[in-house]
Amino acid sequence: MKNFLELKNCSAVKLNDLPVLPFADFRQTLIDSVGNENLRIAAFFPLQKSSDRYLCAVLVDAAHRCLRCALSGSGDKFPSLTPEAPAFHWFERELFERYNMEPYGHPWLKPIRKADGDYFTMEGDAVNEVAVGPVHAGVIEPGHFRFQCMGEKVYSLEISLGYQSRGVEKLLEGKFSSKTLPLFESAAGDTAAAAATGASSLIEALTGTQISQRASQIRAVMIELERVANHTGDLGALAGDVAYLPTASFCGRIRGEYLNMTAEICGNRFGRNCIMPGGVRYDIEPERCKKLLKHLERVNPELKHALDLMFDSPTVLDRFENTGSVSPETARSIGLVGTAGRASGLKMDLRHELPAGFYETAAPKQAPGGNGDVLSRAKVRYNEIFASLEFIGTTLQNLAEGSVYTPVSAPLQTDSIAFALTEAWRGELCQIMVTDAQGDIAQCRIVDPSFHNWFGLAMALRNEEISNFPICNKSFNLSYCGHDL
């Protein structure tokens, strides 16, 4: 791993400072590292430097609390890493689909963002195929699911995405403008606070802007409120899917209370238009802070009560336990991240591994892992909710003095690359920005946690009853738009 450049999270370097490795070394280092307990792939994409195209790999090195990055001139065809390191499979399919690069030896270079009508099928008299979507029964995003079943048992689930694809990364290219942050925020609309924090860090790294402690505290509060609201919604939805209606109803309402707290801070329930390069737009004044703390004090016990009710119900536990299991080995090899990764027993949490902003000072307690079933994914959420609530309370009580905005005065550093990894509620969100010789945005890269995790859902369904699909799906609750971009 020594041949890869060591980087701090939320930092920028000149493109010329990135090491360019011979492809064989690059490939071997990646294969040897990924799958190791403390190393995982965060981004793998083509990078244009002057007139040449390189493959760029970004890794999280948890043991050394840093990022690792290197380039390699792979050419348009190169031997696939997937057979030896399955965590690369989705990235390589993307390379083939979007950039016409061919990682030969990959088991199936099927497009990830376009339904091509070609699906894995099983043959036999008793086999039945179930096709669902892109338009689903509920009010959710579009995606297509193909189940290969014998009776009730699912042998294979294929997830075909791309319906939400609207060209986010392309639209981000060009001048840094008033559009930049809203585009990052709406890459996955339910992850706006984490996305805006990461995107702002990119700009701050590229302009050498230092933000105030108070601003970074408010950002962290918003990210954690976002986590609590979404986890609450997910647990309520899980209850709904096993027809445990009390918790489903209570959580539906309580999720709204946390969204309203975010709106109390910035006017928007999804935390939009608040976090920006240089800090945050809205301060939490003492009066507002008091009001928020009171609101938390009222709602937190109601939430705990609603959730404990569910986790105390044998009929619910019976449905959650040993359903949709993803073993730690599988989780590590396919590169699961975030709540799903932690539920499968992987120790990973960027707030502790690569803390940036206020997380360098304090971070919510890490939730204990599990054995990878629906119950584990539910429990990780439960524990994260209360760790975050405690963190929000303490942070609000200890807001530093000072302003919440530092003007960004310098232009973007030229010919550089900046990295920001943020522990969003679903898991790690990786954002990368590359600038050109004029200091304009030459390229942006967004790797949503769902990009790593969709295949995990497919694995969870293997040998599972098809009727368990809804709870397996809810227990992951992945983003379609964050994946499709």
Added chain:
Amino acid sequence: MLKAFMARLRQGYRTGTFPSTPPVLPDRFAGRPEVFPEKVSDEARSICPVEAISENGRIDLGRCIFCGKCAKVCPEGIRFTDEYRLGAFSHDALTVPGVEPWQESSNPELRKLCGKSFKIRQVSAGGCAACELDFNVLNTLAWDIGRFGIQVVASPRHADALLVTGPVSDNMRLALEKSYNAMPKPSFVIAGGACAISGGLYREGTTAGGVESVLPVDMYVPGCPPHPAVMLEALLRLIAYR
């Protein structure tokens, strides 16, 4: 079982009092702006991320994402109020200053057809999930749209209206058209959120730039995303709920 009953008692009755009383909105909520076109500066126009401000200083709420950047650089020309009645039946009522949307009357045919039952099928077509999530909220007990005879249905064949969110990504266009064609006619289309009305931030992406280039639209609900109160008030006006 007893525990669940006790829990119900403890959690209490939580359905809001809207529409008999106005909705409770946060003090920083950005609703319909007040605009003085002659005072709208060039800076306000150029800072708008969605080019919602025209040459003559009017704001197109169909494009607006309510970020408030314009009001910050031009407080004398633009001020966002807490007016939440944003849903409009026509394009004219999306422009500020202009027709106030709540002055328009809804399609009388709709009331006659649907009586007191209005079924909606939602289709997300390239949205970022925020519009979908805040529409879904209307189904929770906090808003409980069932009270008004509004129900979200799973099949377009059971629906009176299609609520479309998102700018209509190229990859969703066919599925959206098929959903629309599967509805019994006459049917209605609601465009929810800036993306669905005008393409929003994704007008120049791999999208159709809004629902209207694919389907006829009967109601526009501005916002990014529309606050649940904005969406509910619009729906109630659409079905002429009394």
